[in-house]
Amino acid sequence: MSVTKKFLYVNRKAPYGTIYALESLEVVLIGAAFEQDVSLAFLDDGVFQLTKGQDTKGIGVKNFSPTFRALGDYEVTKLYIEQESLDERGLTKDDLQEIVYEDEDDDWAEKPSIRVVNRAEMAAIMADQDVVLSF
Amino acid sequence: MSTLHTVNKSPFATDALLSCLNHCSDGDAVLMIEDGVYGALANSRISKAVQARAGSVTLLILGPDAQARGLNSDKCLSDVGRVDYDGFVDLVTQHDRTQAWL
Amino acid sequence: MAYQVNGSTVEHDEEGYITNLDEWSKELADTIAESENIEMNEEHWEVVNFLRDYYEEYQIAPAVRVLIKSIKKSMGPEKGNNKYMYELFPYGPAKQACKIAGLPKPTGCV
Numbered sequence: 001m002s003v004t005k006k007f008l009y010v011n012r013k014a015p016y017g018t019i020y021a022l023e024s025l026e027v028v029l030i031g032a033a034f035e036q037d038v039s040l041a042f043l044d045d046g047v048f049q050l051t052k053g054q055d056t057k058g059i060g061v062k063n064f065s066p067t068f069r070a071l072g073d074y075e076v077t078k079l080y081i082e083q084e085s086l087d088e089r090g091l092t093k094d095d096l097q098e099i100v101y102e103d104e105d106d107d108w109a110e111k112p113s114i115r116v117v118n119r120a121e122m123a124a125i126m127a128d129q130d131v132v133l134s135f
Numbered sequence: 136m137s138t139l140h141t142v143n144k145s146p147f148a149t150d151a152l153l154s155c156l157n158h159c160s161d162g163d164a165v166l167m168i169e170d171g172v173y174g175a176l177a178n179s180r181i182s183k184a185v186q187a188r189a190g191s192v193t194l195l196i197l198g199p200d201a202q203a204r205g206l207n208s209d210k211c212l213s214d215v216g217r218v219d220y221d222g223f224v225d226l227v228t229q230h231d232r233t234q235a236w237l
Numbered sequence: 238m239a240y241q242v243n244g245s246t247v248e249h250d251e252e253g254y255i256t257n258l259d260e261w262s263k264e265l266a267d268t269i270a271e272s273e274n275i276e277m278n279e280e281h282w283e284v285v286n287f288l289r290d291y292y293e294e295y296q297i298a299p300a301v302r303v304l305i306k307s308i309k310k311s312m313g314p315e316k317g318n319n320k321y322m323y324e325l326f327p328y329g330p331a332k333q334a335c336k337i338a339g340l341p342k343p344t345g346c347v
Contacts, residue, residue, distance in 0.1 A: 010234070012151075012154065012236075012237070013237075020237070026344060029297070029344045030344065032300075033300065033302075043154065062296065064296055066294065066296045067295050067297050069294075069295060070291075070294075070295035070299070070303075073299065073303045073306065073307060074303055102310070104306075119157060119158065122158060123157075123158045123160055124160075126138070126158060126160075126234065127136065127138060127160045127163075129232060130231075130232065131232060132138075132232055132234040134234060134235040134236065135237070
């Protein structure tokens with residue numbers, strides 16, 4: 001196996017108005033096969049991707065919000081959400097769905113995948129990557 | 136370690152430029168391309184936000200995109216430099232990573 | 238291209254995955270399995286049902302390594318391993334079992 005690189009997927013779009021959010025999620029799932037150090041960032045309208053209570057029956061497109069809960073199975077366990085982006089939209093962490101992963105090395109203990117960070121922390125996370133992919 | 140940020144949307148249509156300016160680190164470069172070049176306009180409602188980062192971040196527009204839109208130097212903030220396509224390539228090689236703000 | 242089940246027709250794509258996921262039935266699963274040269278037994282059904290539950294919960298068909306890991310977690314290591322799964326589904330547990338389960342081709346199968 002070659003050297004592990006740090007990949008950050010930056011999500012800044014709401015889920016259904018454009019294809020960006022779904023495309024990002026698919027690339028993350030496919031890219032997970034390469035066993036890199038993957039993180040996801042959600043800021044600006046990207047935070048809307050993780051809200052609870054999405055129901056797309058009426059608009060005839062697939063509701064992919066449940067798929068975020070499968071990311072742990074793909075060993076994608078770091079979802080960084082920006083506090084300021086939540087604040088600007090009148091949202092709190094409680095408006096987001098719960099996403100956990102099971103730590104195989106810790107007797108499958110459930111641990112939270114969502115980590116709320118402030119803007120300065122988000123900037124530092126971005127600056128710490130080998131590759132940044134934007135959606 | 137530094138990042139080249141690119142912004143390709145007008146700052147009057149989306150928050151991409153402002154979000155970029157809020158998230159870039161000191162020593163990074165922000166290159167405005169395509170409709171992003173309108174971010175270099177002097178006297179606009181976002182000029183102040185752009186100027187505020189001029190001391191810590193290298194601000195640039197892609198010359199051919201600016202020229203195509205009639206953005207001559209006298210219409211643009213003096214803090215914003217110009218590069219051509221070769222300069223764009225140089226910027227990519229001079230930074231550790233490129234981050235696109237879509 | 239279509240499967241014939243009990244006199245009705247179920248469309249599938251060029252690889253054999255059904256087009257409309259709502260048209261799946263147990264009889265259809267047997268028909269698809271037959272076209273894959275698989276005779277469904279309890280062990281096959283266990284995997285197919287697991288995949289359908291996974292899809293119901295997460296809206297994706299898991300990649301093969303994810304499937305095997307998840308099977309290992311819920312059914313134990315004697316089933317959650319490559320050998321067992323490939324014996325059941327020789328042409329790939331995720332691809333073949335997903336087809337029989339009436340799901341899309343797995344996401345993340347590179």
